[in-house]
Amino acid sequence: MSSRRRYAAFISYSHADARWASWLQKQLESFRVPRRLVGTAGENGPVPSRLAPVFRDREELASANDLGGRIRQALEASDALVVVCSAAAARSPWVNEEIRSYRRLGRSGRIHCLLVPDPSGDDGAPHFPPALVEVIDAAEMPPEPIAADLRASGDGPALARQKIIAGLLGLGLDDLRQREAQRRQRRLVWITAASIAGMAVAAVLAGQAHVARNDALRRQAQAEDLLGFMIDDLRPKLERLGQLSLLDAVGDKALDYFDSLPSRDQTDTALSQQVRALTQIGQVRLDQGKHEPALAAFMAAHARALELSRRAPDDGARLFDLAQAEYWIGLVGWRQGDLDVAERWLRAYRDRSQALVALDPSRFDWQREVAYGYHNLAVLDDGRGRHAEAAEAFERELALYRDWLPDHPRDSMLRFEAANVASWLGSVKQRLGHLAEAESYFLEADRGHAANxxxxxxxxxxxxxxxxxxxxxxxxxxxxxxxxxxxxxxxTAVDQAAALSLHDPDNAAWRRSHGNALLSLAAVDLACGDDEAAASALAQARPILSQALAEAPEENLAIAYFVRAGLLDAEWALRAGQPAMATEALARIAAPLAKASRRAGSDTLLELLARRDQLEAAVFDLRGDDGAARTLRLAALARLLDPRGGEAPFAHLEQLLSLQRALGDDEAADASLKRLHQAGAVPEPLPAACVNDFAGEPASQRTAP
Structure with a gap:
């Protein structure tokens, strides 16, 4: 393997075959290549000394057809793909998509198959996932699946293991079996001689050695049982049932166990296992919206990753793990609304990524880590109102992707990332008042997603x-x-979103996209004067977005969608002459809006608060209380104006124009109208759902689709 990637192999399997996948991983990672074979020429390059690490995905995906960024990254970083073949694997869209993704990398010749026994005991015709023989590229003939057969009717465990190992090493099976036999014979001779020479010493130390060995085995077994139970068996089942909270006790037990290990047990291997486990514990807790427990797990992972990197500062894999830990800590800060904490850790993530590229500039995946680092900080600038700085950073990032894409025309993830940057740039240009440019960038993003x-x-x-x-x-x-x-x-978007939600009703992100599309359609219906259509779209969006907030009450995006829905409800009620209904809608959003107000401010939050004040003022208008209405409009105006006396942000202009006209400030209204016309805007009363969402979250290391 002349150019070693991060993983020796990626194991793709259905969770019905988790036991066999775990067995295979242990067989591969524990195998020591015979010394006389190490460095010799194999089919794939020089033969390595070990087949480790091996990537075995331990997480169910939100949708079987949706490979997350972490999975795609691991596939790209794997020297080979081993597919655990069974009837369940053949039916699994997830396994088939992993195979397709790996073949799209041009590595069909590096795919190995392991047939495993059927749970029913029926070892009839072999079951191969269809993606193994699909035509992925017209220029490439799909390989005929050749498998090691673990079944009793086939090779059996010993021979199947040897076949897989020989294939991964690029060796002939006979060469490997002969060398293994020679190694076993030499080992037996050595053990016999050593036993005779050391019998007296062994008798004295037997008790101590026995205790120490049993202690080590006990600790290893405890760790393997704990992690296996948590990651392999329990988490996928609980995810399907929506009961991830039951994993909390397991996560606590794992953290206590890791903390109890004495320093003598902290080998590199043990620390690496702990980093992976702690990161997964943190991800589970973050998915649950439990920020402080998630932060504790990520901080523990970071401390271990930092120690590993200190022991081997030139080890890129360890530096990569350290960077990921810093990213996750920054993400927790972001979701908690602590942008100072988020910036500190995301800047550290960016700096680690640059150090990765310095170690090996030829690694394209590490070059992309730097892009993600810059992207996160640009999003942070945008969220803090530093829109010009954010636009400049996004433009530099988009230029990188435009340079990369022609060399990777079939890389859908790369195209997604480029479209994502274009979309962000469109949003920033919109906030700056460059509407034509914003439309152009949004079109570029849309075309990228359409191509995918x-x-x-x-x-x-x-x-x-x-x-x-x-x-x-x-x-x-x-x-x-x-x-x-x-x-x-x-x-069209609403129709697609409805179909997507039906495809996977448990996918919270897809449900939220459906609600957001309905909300945006309701806003345009209101702007077009179609109150009936707006009421219908709102009625569909309301329960979806209420559920989204209930599931993630701390999430900025869930709060923003829910508040926007309430504002549109109030707007519709006022147009229908129903002030009591409008007051009720505004009361529903009071608590989440107050929660958002206690966090770091943003232009979007100010827009939502000002819009709330405007609608409350309209209620007082209908009740004939002009004084209260004016007071509320003045409060809204103060929110939208620059407190330093500078020019108001462009995003506030539609609301400012409406307020200035209502307050009789014609001169200020004319100035706002002039700026809108210069930007090409057609000023109308801005529907609540056309207010931008809160600043988004930083991209993951590989922004998951």
Missing amino acids: QALEPDVMAWTDNRIDSSVLLARVRVRLGKLADARAGLR
Whole structure:
């Protein structure tokens, strides 16, 4: 293996075959290549001394057709793919998509198959996942599956193990078996001689050695049982049942166990296992919205990753793990609304990524880590109102992707990332008042997602991305006065989002996308004067977004969607002459809006608060209380104006114009109107759902689709 990747192999398997996947991983990682073979020429390059580490995915995916960024990254970083073949694997969309993704990398010749026994005991015809023989590229003939057969009717465990190992090493089976036999014979001779020479000493030390060995074995067994129970068996089942909270006790037990290990047990291997386990514990807790427990797990992973990197500072894999820990800590800070903490850790993540590239500039995956690092900090700048700085950073990042894409025309993840950057750039340009540029960037993002849909129509995540890009494109078109185009695009997005939710009703992110598309359509319907259509879209969006907030009450995005829905409800009620109904809608959003207000401020939060004040003022208008209405409008105006006396942000102008007209400040209204016209905007009262969402989260190391 002349150019070793991070993993010796990636094991793809159905969770019905988790036992066999675990067995295979242990067989591969514990195998020591005979010394006389190490460094010799194999089919894949020089033969390594070990087949480790081996990647075995321990997580169910949100959708079987949706490979997360971590999985795609591991596939790219693996020298080979080993597919555990069974009837369950053949039916698994997840296993088939992993195979397709690996073959798209041009590595069909590096795929190995292991047939495993059927749980029913029926070892009839072998079951191969269809993706093994699909035509992925017209220029490539799919290989005929050749498998090691673990079944009793086939090779049996010993021979099947040797076949897989020989294939991974690029050796002939006979060469490997002969060397293993010679090694076993030499070992037996050595053991016999050593036993005779050391019999007296062994008698004295037997008790101590026995106790120490049993202690080590006990600790190893305890760790393996704990991690296996938590990751392999329990987590996938609980995810399907929506009962991840039951994993809390297991996570606590793992943390206590790791803390109890004496320093003499902290080998490199033990620390690496702990880093992986602690990171997964943190991810589970973060998915549950339990930020402090998640932070504790990520901090513990970081401390161990830092120690591993200190022991081998030139080891890229260890530096990579350290960077990932820093990313996750930064993400927790982001979700908690502590942007100072988020910036500190995300900057550290960016710096580690640059150090990775310095170690090996030829690693394209590490070059992309630097792009993610810059991306996260640009998103942070945008969230803090530093829009010009964010736009400059996004433009530099997008230039990188535009340079990379022609060399990787079939890399759907790379295209997704490029579209994601273009989308962010569109949002920033919109906030700066550069509406035509914003529309152009949103179109670029939409075309990127459309290309992924065409290339991989079975990957549902690409459809979800297309829905999001349609919503963003529609919002800027509303500002440009292109209401018909915006409405048509949103209707298509709503239909696609509804189908996506039906495809996987348990996917919370897809449900939220459906709610957001409905909310945006309701806003455009209101702007078009179609109150009936707006009421219908709102009625569908309301329960979806209420559920999203209940599931993630601390999430900025869930809060923003719920608040926007309430504001639109109030707006619709006022247009229908129902002030009591409007007051009720505003009361529903009071608590989540107050929670958001206690966090670091943003332009979006100020817009939502000002919009709430405007709607409350309209309620007082209908009740004839002009004084209260004016007080609320003045409060809204103060939120939107620059407290330092500078020019108000462009995103606030529509609301400012409405307030200035209502307050009789014609001179200020004319100035706002002039800025809107210069930007190409068609000023209308801005529907609540056209207000931007809170600043998004930082991209993951590989932004998952």
